[in-house]
Amino acid sequence: MTKTPASERRRSFDGAVEIYHEIRPGYPAPMFADLFRLLPARPAILEVGPGTGQATRDLLGRGATVHAVEIGPAMAAKLCEALPSPALTVTVGDFEQIDVGEDRFDAVFSATAYHWISQKAQVDKPASILRPGGVLAVVDLNQVTSLDDKGFFAAVQPVFVRHGQGHVGPQAPERNAVDPPIRRALSDDPRFTDVKVRAYDWNQTYTAAEYRKLMLSNSTMQMMTASARQPLLDDIEDFVRQQFDDQVTRPLVVTLTTATVM
Template sequence: MSRDLRATFDRAAATYQDARPDYPAELYADLLDVTGVTPSAHLLEVGCGPGKATLPLARMGFRITAVELGAALAAEARRRLAGFSGVSVITSSFEDWEPRDRFDLVYAATAWKWVDPEVKYAKAASLLTPGGHLAVWNADHAMPSDFDPFFTEIQKTYEEIGEGHDGPWPGPTPEEQDDPMAAEFDASGHFTVVGTKLYVWALRYTADEYLALLDTFSGHIAMEPDKREHLYRQIRRLLAARPDGRLTRHWSAVLTVGRRL
């Protein structure tokens, strides 16, 4: 995973929170059920961004220390979390940060893949209390059997600009995909997996809403401007031809929870 691309998200600090989807409420309920954490626990979030996964847990009353690499994202998180006295946001990479505390739960939402694989599991384990947990999840583009044909149409444009989909199209459905995190947890030698669960949901987007979403993705942020402009024109053209001007994008998240060995 490119260390350069992970820094691109700071350029989307002002729009990320509203453009990205909320994670399902069921995911948080399952997280608490599997880990057994209660609001007396101290949580560590790795890569909090503007607070997308921080706010729901802060509202439950958890004490949270959140670490964020991007200065603009960290500032946005502090602004949004200012009303929660038990939440602090630290501007640092997880790899370089040297905390004094120990935590009951370390978690990362759509951020874990950007952390150095040589560091992340050993460091997370070292920061956990005995019996503590590590939980990670992502928000990925899901391709169920009834996915919107818009995405097949727009793939032609991605291919034209040299940004085509890797592998066969379309990719596997969410249910057909393995959980790569579970194998990674086990291989780390620091955690045993105690729970995994898949969540799939769908959202409708206007052209403006969808382009705002794309502007929070590292590949689109880093894309050459002329390529991005051509792609966005084609997206607007395809959606303008639809009666309601909207597309349906399916999302998936896999929650993986490991207990420290």
């Protein structure tokens, strides 16, 4: 399997905007409650990689003013269409390169997108644009090893392998062992303090057709040619219907990693 540059994978979501908007899940309400307890009333938030607004909606709903930076023009357009609000500003661009000024924001927030940012910029950029005492908040959606999936993810691997897309990398962690990489980066950086990780169980269940759409919203699927992608998706959808009674549960833990800039 050919490795695709991260820059291309990062931009691939622009080719699946409608499916992404339809099928990608939001995030737990208790997570937002915990986040907003760390912030002033009506905070100014810079959101990195909002997609089509899966988390933006909750930020706005809790009274934040949001400046969302989205690298995909089509994703940004869908975000504006889905969440028309005077409290939302959307900039199309690369978070690592745009100039948003300094000491302007109460929080830099990113949900399931911060891994696309270079490790250096993950800490350097928030340190320069957050007000003193401002919060960096990074949300990760972590698939975990759990009996909740009824053995699906182990059983389906031969189907992926048959299409040259078998799992590569470490096994998914247990629920109580999730440790987002950003925690280590922030803990080692003297510009940040009060580093904390909060975790929330967040299983998502899909029909075979819905799981197909979820897969199609993934960058790996978007980077495949249509001739290679279509038979893989067909086989996975058939497998779910025939072997798992038309239902897939994806065992997930959402983590909220927060740190305060000095």
